[in-house]
Amino acid sequence: MNKVAVASGDNIDESMLRSDGHAEPCLAIGDISSRSPSMEKVLRLIERASKVSATVLIVGESGTGKDVAANTIHRCSARRDGPFVAINCAAIPETLVEAELFGYEKGAFTGASGSRVGRFQAAEGGSLFIDEIGDLPLTLQAKLLRVLETRVVTPLGGHREIPVDVRIIAATNRNLPAMVANNLFREDLFYRLNVIAISLPPLRERLEDLEALAYHFLERVNARNGTAVNKIASSAWELLRKYHWPGNIRELLNVIERGAVLCSGNVLRSDDIPHCLATGGKIGLMPLGGMLECPGSAGTDDFPTLENLESEAISSALVRFANNRTRAANALGISVRTLQRKIAARIQQIQPGTNGAAGHSR
16 A cells, blocks of 8 residues: 655655655655645745744645644644644634634623633644634734734633733635735735745645545545555546546545445445546535535436536535535525525435435534
8 A cells, every 4th residue: 555754853854755666756744745846835834834933824725735734834843742723714603703712701792601711822832723714704803913913812701911822823715815905804914924825736736646645545534434445446546637626635535435435345446436527527525424416417418407507516615615504605695594405405316215404514
């Protein structure tokens, strides 16, 4: 089985590795390794960022591994013995983000029967990873800016200013400069965050890493599901290499796990790979381990029906926003309830007898 080199120290490990015995350069730091030229600059920046305490802004499409990069920076830094605390601004209701970030005092709002420490205080001496920073409400951006400048937090409903020693790592898949130009993101906060900028390339621009990533994910899914797939057939590789991966590394993991679970032996073959990879379709992430049917597969004469086009749009939105149904519904211009109803109907069509209501959770 192919193995990926992982550097155990703080510095980039420049190994010469390849499964077939031929030498090929491989850069690695922490849990990230790559043979792709497009990743060399990224790994160098991660290495340099890990040696300082400056704020880092990681940008890239959904599924490119921004959380892994953030965790690597922390674990290779002088703060490695401190906590790594993460918060996803898109996954928390707007009314609760402030309380989650800064904490709150007893009686600060209805239901606050006691005080609670926020993520800033929880990350004391370590790193705070603010994911999807582009989704932070404008009303809170000014308060976050003040915390970044003063390094003190004031819990919601309180008056005490509490000093915090935290390294900030932020990430987003949004175009923050464009948001600044449209008054959707504070310019001063953008510059405060954009001290060390790291842009992660999409998977389609680093296909040199496809093999190593696929085998790494095989090891993970085998351990998690009790499967024993240890090889990928050339017919499957042909599909994997030709696909454009709109969902990036997260989508690759989804494909590998699906294939390993459905595989009848220990070799992953083209029959175990979703057919839509061969036709350029997109795979939608679904709750409870299910998946949307590949768009276009039920049409006649290869002409897409309106139903299939709708399915493709829903699949694309779910992939783009990492299965966050609120954001997917907003992008599609429909309500979350309507999106849930359409997904449930699609599941019922693909798997008769399935209780579609079970898939309503985000």
